[in-house]
Amino acid sequence: MRVAVLPRDQAALVITSAMAIAVRMGSVANLALTIPLLFDVLLSRGLSAALPIPFTILVVMLALSLVMVFKPRPWLVGAFLAVGAIGAVVFQLSLLAADPGLYDDALFLLNRPAISLVLVAVGATTWLSGLIWILIGFVASTLASVAVAIIATQPLRTGWGPILMVIFYVVAYLLLARIQALQRQQVPDFEELDAETRRHATEEILRDRVTAAVHDTLLNDLAFVMNSPDALDARVVTRLREDLSTLRGAEWLRTSAEVTVVDEVDAELRNQVMMIVSEMQWRGLTVRVTGSGTAVRHLTSEAAHAVLAATRACLENVLRHSGETTAEIDLSYGPKDVTIIIADEGSGFIPESVPDDRLGVRNSIVNRITAVGGTVKIWSAPGAGTSIVMRVPAQLVEREAADATA
Amino acid sequence: MPLRRRYFKQSAQSIDPISWFTGTNVPLACAALVVVYGFALIAGQWGASRAPVAQLAALVLAAGACVLVQVITRPMRPPVGWVVAGLVFSLVVAAVALSALDYSGTPFAIEFWWAPSAITLATASLAPYLTAPKLLVLGGSATSATIVIGLSLLEPFQDSWGVLGSAVLIGYSPIIGVLATVMFSYSIVSTMSRMLDSPSRIAVAGTAVLDEAANVVERVTLAQLSARAAPFLERIADAGVVSPEERALAGQLARRIRDDLVTQSNVTWLDSIAHQSRLVVVDPERRALTMDDAQRTALRALLQAILDTPGTDSGSLLVELREAPDGATAVGVSLDIALPEGRRIMHLAPYLLALGTAVEDLRVDRHALGVTFRVAPEGDQR
Numbered sequence: 001m002r003v004a005v006l007p008r009d010q011a012a013l014v015i016t017s018a019m020a021i022a023v024r025m026g027s028v029a030n031l032a033l034t035i036p037l038l039f040d041v042l043l044s045r046g047l048s049a050a051l052p053i054p055f056t057i058l059v060v061m062l063a064l065s066l067v068m069v070f071k072p073r074p075w076l077v078g079a080f081l082a083v084g085a086i087g088a089v090v091f092q093l094s095l096l097a098a099d100p101g102l103y104d105d106a107l108f109l110l111n112r113p114a115i116s117l118v119l120v121a122v123g124a125t126t127w128l129s130g131l132i133w134i135l136i137g138f139v140a141s142t143l144a145s146v147a148v149a150i151i152a153t154q155p156l157r158t159g160w161g162p163i164l165m166v167i168f169y170v171v172a173y174l175l176l177a178r179i180q181a182l183q184r185q186q187v188p189d190f191e192e193l194d195a196e197t198r199r200h201a202t203e204e205i206l207r208d209r210v211t212a213a214v215h216d217t218l219l220n221d222l223a224f225v226m227n228s229p230d231a232l233d234a235r236v237v238t239r240l241r242e243d244l245s246t247l248r249g250a251e252w253l254r255t256s257a258e259v260t261v262v263d264e265v266d267a268e269l270r271n272q273v274m275m276i277v278s279e280m281q282w283r284g285l286t287v288r289v290t291g292s293g294t295a296v297r298h299l300t301s302e303a304a305h306a307v308l309a310a311t312r313a314c315l316e317n318v319l320r321h322s323g324e325t326t327a328e329i330d331l332s333y334g335p336k337d338v339t340i341i342i343a344d345e346g347s348g349f350i351p352e353s354v355p356d357d358r359l360g361v362r363n364s365i366v367n368r369i370t371a372v373g374g375t376v377k378i379w380s381a382p383g384a385g386t387s388i389v390m391r392v393p394a395q396l397v398e399r400e401a402a403d404a405t406a
Numbered sequence: 407m408p409l410r411r412r413y414f415k416q417s418a419q420s421i422d423p424i425s426w427f428t429g430t431n432v433p434l435a436c437a438a439l440v441v442v443y444g445f446a447l448i449a450g451q452w453g454a455s456r457a458p459v460a461q462l463a464a465l466v467l468a469a470g471a472c473v474l475v476q477v478i479t480r481p482m483r484p485p486v487g488w489v490v491a492g493l494v495f496s497l498v499v500a501a502v503a504l505s506a507l508d509y510s511g512t513p514f515a516i517e518f519w520w521a522p523s524a525i526t527l528a529t530a531s532l533a534p535y536l537t538a539p540k541l542l543v544l545g546g547s548a549t550s551a552t553i554v555i556g557l558s559l560l561e562p563f564q565d566s567w568g569v570l571g572s573a574v575l576i577g578y579s580p581i582i583g584v585l586a587t588v589m590f591s592y593s594i595v596s597t598m599s600r601m602l603d604s605p606s607r608i609a610v611a612g613t614a615v616l617d618e619a620a621n622v623v624e625r626v627t628l629a630q631l632s633a634r635a636a637p638f639l640e641r642i643a644d645a646g647v648v649s650p651e652e653r654a655l656a657g658q659l660a661r662r663i664r665d666d667l668v669t670q671s672n673v674t675w676l677d678s679i680a681h682q683s684r685l686v687v688v689d690p691e692r693r694a695l696t697m698d699d700a701q702r703t704a705l706r707a708l709l710q711a712i713l714d715t716p717g718t719d720s721g722s723l724l725v726e727l728r729e730a731p732d733g734a735t736a737v738g739v740s741l742d743i744a745l746p747e748g749r750r751i752m753h754l755a756p757y758l759l760a761l762g763t764a765v766e767d768l769r770v771d772r773h774a775l776g777v778t779f780r781v782a783p784e785g786d787q788r
Contacts, residue, residue, distance in 0.1 A: 006598060006601060006602065008424075011422050011424070011425050011598070012425075014422075014593075014594055014597045014598055014601070015418075015425060015594060017593070017597070018418075018589075018593035018594045018597070019590065021589050021590065021593045022586040022587065022589050022590035022593070025585050025589040026582050026586045028585075029581055029582040029585045029586070030578075030582060033574050033577075033581060033582070036570050036571075037570075037571050037574045039570070040567065040568045040570040041567070041571060043568075044568045044571070105566045108517040164443070168439070171439065172530075175432060179425070179432075183424070183425065188707050188711070188756065188757065188760075190707070190760060193706065193707050194699070194700075196703075196706075197702050197703040197706065198699065199618060199619055200675055200678070200702075201675075201699060201702075202619035203619040203622055203623055204675060206620055206623040206627075207623055207627050207670060207673075208671075210624075210627050210628045210631065210670075211631075211667050211670050211671055214628070214631045214632065214663065214667060218631070218632060218635045218636065218663060219660055219663055219664065221635075222635060222639070222656045222659055222660040222663070223656075223660060225639070225642055225652065225653060225656040226653050226656045226660065228648050229648075230647055230648055230649075231646065231647050232642070232643075232646050232647065237643050237646055240639050240640075240642065240643040241643050243639070244636055244640055244643070247628065247632055247636060248636075362671070363667070363671060
């Protein structure tokens with residue numbers, strides 16, 4: 001989930017476009033309102049015969065305006081300006097031919113189509129382009145009025161309507177420009193902050209991996225050195241070197257969830273479990289492995305690594321704290337997950353009483369498994385042994401197979 | 407809630423609060439337009455007014471409605487509801503009535519009546535702050551009232567226009583204004599809703615992010631934790647033997663690493679910020695970990711903005727997280743700051759507004775800077 005704030009450039013684009021849509025809606029409303037006004041003026045003056053031409057012009061311009069609201073293509077706006085300018089001229093001339101007195105009494109009616117010429121705006125993406133289209137429309141509107149004045153040999157009267165519309169929308173676009181300029185100065189880049197948060201979250205996960213890895217390698221190795229005989233066995237030396245090599249390479253840090261575990265890796269997982277078992281047996285812990293289930297499960301590589309590391313940590317705990325020399329691993333498969341149970345019949349402990357500074361269970365087992373979407377349950381009591389049940393989700397159940405147990 | 411229904415439930419401000427917190431004062435610009443336009447037409451029709459002072463009073467009333475919008479929409483004010491918006495429109499309709507009463511019975515050209523445009527401008531001033539249905543209902547009602555008032559008081563004295571023509575002339579500006587602002591509001595909300603919900607905005611940490619983070623962790627955390635123990639173990643492995651002194655040293659190193667690991671495990675993202683500043687974090691239950699990415703980003707941005715504010719004693723910045731009885735996390739942020747209230751709020755407004763989109767019950771103490779909010783329990787977050 002990210003901060004629900006659009007980048008400023010996108011927000012500015014949306015608001016500017018909305019302003020352009022509002023302008024075009026104004027044009028539609030203007031033309032629609034002009035129709036009853038036309039009827040009122042002509043019918044009240046007994047000029048119904050003059051209705052067809054101006055009415056047709058209004059209907060055509062209204063239809064074009066409606067299309068422009070939803071499809072403000074530049075060619076369509078251009079066509080509207082051309083057709084509308086001619087229409088505005090013909091509209092006025094046809095009415096003046098019916099009653100020249102309308103030039104004085106009903107200029108409000110005469111210049112309505114010319115006002116719609118002002119209210120054009122292509123899908124403006126910047127305040128400047130919106131402003132330019134308004135001004136182009138105003139020029140077209142004024143030219144129409146000039147043409148009417150010349151043809152009808154009347155003094156030029158544009159009326160206040162087009163001018164007021166231009167003033168209103170110029171002020172609106174300039175306000176928009178000012179708001180957007182202030183926004184750029186004052187509003188932080190939330191995209192960048194989001195990216196930082198994601199980076200920090202990734203670092204957190206990786207730090208947990210480091211903590212678990214250091215716990216399992218360095219801390220275990222130091223404990224081994226503290227309790228080792230004077231001369232180290234070749235296997236111990238090899239293990240020390242492997243652990244140090246692991247920490248130096250740090251490739252495990254970059255293990256990502258995107259890598260899909262395939263059959264071969266499942267086999268590898270099984271082999272690695274057996275290697276851990278072998279190592280533990282060498283160190284004095286006999287591990288019995290059992291299993292059940294009849295399908296091949298795919299684990300993510302992250303889940304596979306988590307299972308291996310947590311299993312190793314569980315067996316380390318048995319070896320160090322249980323006082324037992326035997327343990328049992330049970331691998332079983334559910335419809336959508338894999339369950340690993342590590343059990344011993346040793347001294348046990350009270351899980352709730354483990355202090356927070358004991359990292360073995362929390363980091364090496366619980367955090368690892370929960371980090372890959374799994375769950376961990378621990379049953380233990382003093383003298384009653386310990387059972388740790390780890391369940392990790394399987395990415396895919398490949399096929400049913402009778403002998404697919406590990 | 408289905409997306410299309412949400413389009414009618416939100417205003418342009420609520421879906422994108424940051425675009426409307428500042429500073430250019432849209433309602434004041436509308437008030438200025440009311441005054442300029444209204445005064446020009448009143449002056450042009452001065453002789454038609456029985457008492458020009460009544461027109462000026464109506465003008466003040468109409469402009470005052472826009473100023474009221476300015477006041478009620480300052481940053482961190484609650485959303486504008488039906489009642490407050492209704493009050494704004496009532497003021498403008500009162501101005502329309504006052505103006506009409508004054509012009510009633512005089513030879514007045516109805517097409518030059520300024521008052522209906524006040525409805526348009528009041529609607530425009532509320533455009534970012536009201537939902538499309540509210541704009542339509544309240545603006546439509548005010549327009550209807552204006553038409554009724556105009557027809558009742560002015561139309562009987564018109565020579566050039568019939569009833570239908572007069573009604574169109576009176577309602578012309580407000581009808582266009584209301585339809586345009588409704589379209590404006592709906593267009594912003596519908597477009598932004600789709601953009602905010604777009605899957606393309608839900609980015610995932612890619613390989614580059616992973617590599618960068620891995621480099622940082624490897625260089626800092628892993629290096630710190632293994633700085634002394636790794637060379638020691640290497641020496642042991644090379645020698646193949648362990649002396650009593652080395653056993654003792656191994657014990658010391660093990661204790662130190664254990665302490666470091668415990669500290670490392672208890673550090674939250676908020677502690678990491680605190681380490682880089684004088685910010686004080688009180689989070690005994692590590693509730694910071696319950697916050698999602700959006701909440702972390704918004705809070706981090708706010709804290710950074712506070713720390714960057716001139717006159718801030720960063721050592722006094724306290725962030726406290728506690729578990730609420732319902733399992734949510736209650737968060738409090740407080741500090742001492744010398745900046746005047748107005749400038750402080752304006753400076754922090756974008757950050758507070760962004761935080762408001764990610765958390766619940768955001769409350770800001772405007773006098774002593776204090777911010778409190780809740781983070782819903784896991785699984786219950788929006």
